[in-house]
Amino acid sequence: MTRVEEQYEQACKYLAGGVSASTRLNRALGHPMLVDRADGCRIWDLDGREYIDLCCSHGATLLGHGDPRVRQAVESVLQRGAACSYENELHTRLAQLLCATVPCCERVRFTGSGTEATMHCLRLARAFTGRTKVLKFEGNFHGYHDQVMYAIGTPADRLGPEDAPTLYPGSSGLPAGFEQNLVVVPYNRPDLLEAAFALHGSELAAVFCEPIYYNAGCIVPSAEFLTALRRLTQAHGVLLIFDEVLSAFRMAPGGAQEYLGVTPDLCTLGKAVGGSYPLSVFGGRADIMERLMPQGNCQHSGTYNGHPVAVAAALAAVTTYCQSGFYEHIHALAARLYDGLNEIFAHRAVPGRVQGLGARFGIYFGVPEPIRNYRDAVRHHRETMLQFIAAAARRGVYFHDYGGAACHHGFCAAMTLADADETLNRLDEAASELRSR
Ligand SMILES: Cc1ncc(COP(=O)(O)O)c(C=O)c1O
Known part of the structure; x- marks a missing residue:
């Protein structure tokens, strides 16, 4: 053995x-x-x-x-006691850097994982719009919380028709009824997106999407699809959320939104943002982010949010991504x-x-x-x-x-x-x- x-x-x-x-x-x-x-x-x-x-x-x-730059940043925080659940100056420096780098970010918040980021971002979108339904794309992955665990990993023989994809549950144990809050459309199909908006546009809080669909390997959206996405969301007062947990920093400092030239209303960042340490981010328009407590009435908190070790690692990593x-x-x-x-x-x-x-x-x-x-x-x-x-x-x-x-x-x-x-x-x-x- x-x-x-x-x-x-x-x-x-x-x-x-x-x-x-x-x-x-x-x-x-x-x-x-x-x-x-x-x-x-x-x-x-x-x-x-x-x-x-x-x-x-x-x-x-x-x-x-x-990476030695990340390691040095982490060690310096450890030497100072790594007190978590308090704010420190590194939180603001990282937030400032992200707001300067990621096009849609006027304000940001830190969480621990991509799953938490997408969960909080969705709650915020619902709080802001007062609507419940969310449109997601077939196969796009947004983490492990119950609301988005549908139409992922669907077997080829269970996909259903293109204009009404199966709400295939990605896990057992999902509460009955959650899928009724989702509208699912195949990726890269502006015609089907248009049809879905005609039916559900006024009920949607958000369209949640992988702006580069890396969870299926690597799929770049067509220009027609992106144009339809931004036009339809704006026309129906629906928030466009780019889930950049995987795409952030992958091809440009401002992620897929910089690369594609499309600015969403909100986005999530994960994985690479933490420089191999557990940090994720959600952020976007200031008027939406201001709905979060303590300014607004939408809850987002967590003991380990913005852990100083992860924030220091992220600051070192993102600073490096931004170097020429x-x-x-x-x-x-x-x-x-x-x-x-x-x-x-x-x-x-x-x-x-x-x-x-x-x-x-x-x-x-x-x-x-x-x-x-x-x-x-x-x-x-x-x-x-x-x-x-x-x-x-x-x-x-x-x-x-x-x-x-x-x-x-x-x-x-x-x-x-x-x-x-x-x-x-x-x-x-x-x-x-x-x-x-
Ligand atoms: C696009 C996307 N969103 C969300 C997540 C969930 O992130 P985490 O695994 O950090 O919870 C992932 C993870 O692979 C992801 O690729």
Whole structure:
């Protein structure tokens, strides 16, 4: 037995399912990644095996593991006692930096996880508009709270018609009736969005959306879809919320809203914002954010909100993302990796294709291009993907499998172009193991 297998067996005796979070099991490997140490773009498992990390903490690690700037910021807070549940000067400095960097943010609030950010943001949208219903896009993921756990991970044979997608529950235990507050529309379909607004426009508090749909790999919205989204929400007094938990800082300092040139009313930021520490943010128009207590009457609080260690880490991380040259490096790595991997698939006659933007990407096997929404992505050949992930792990490249329809992968800025080439060499060998389909 390897140390990884032994440790996982031990973990299963005490941790439910052997993990702290359900999606940490990597089905391609049959166990979670059990990490001994991490440095830059690499991780080492308990058996000392080295991997180039293309999971990057599910997107939380954008600078690199153990980044010295983040570490120094964290250590300085620890030295001063790390008193939590009080305000300090770093909260304001981070808030000021985010308001200067993220287009829609005139005011922000801190929370601990992406799930909390989306939950509070939705409550605020309802408080502001006095309406209850929310429009979400089929397959878009907004965290684990009950209100948004529908139409995610829907099996291909349960999707229902395009103009009335199934409100497939993403978990058991959801209270009956919650789904009645949701209107679901397939992503990238301005015609169906228009039709949904004609029916429900006056009842909607918000449209909640992944502005780059990374949870299905990487899907960039069409210009027509984005135009319809902003026009219809404005016309019907509906708040447009961009869930940038995964997209924030991925391709531009101002996230997808800067990249796409569309400013929502509110947004959520998570993962990369904390520089690998647990911080998330929601923010937006001042007149909406002022509805939060103590100014207004909409509750948002939490003992660990804006924990000083996470805030210090976030300040160091976001300051680094804003430095000149940061995104040039990200885009150079992206071009090298995505073009290189597409060439490998072509040369090895593997029916795989990469769609990527900035530091995150999806790999799709056995589906015709382009992938425009969940309905396209869910038809990918999962068995080939699992084989590829397992082969890549044997060659020293770590991809995570989320157990659902599609997976998102990513790299970090600590990667060099030489590391990217090494990654491609290893993946070429992995691809050679796949039978041509
Ligand atoms: C777009 C989006 N929103 C919300 C969440 C939930 O964030 P967390 O896992 O930090 O609760 C995720 C997590 O993957 C996400 O990708």
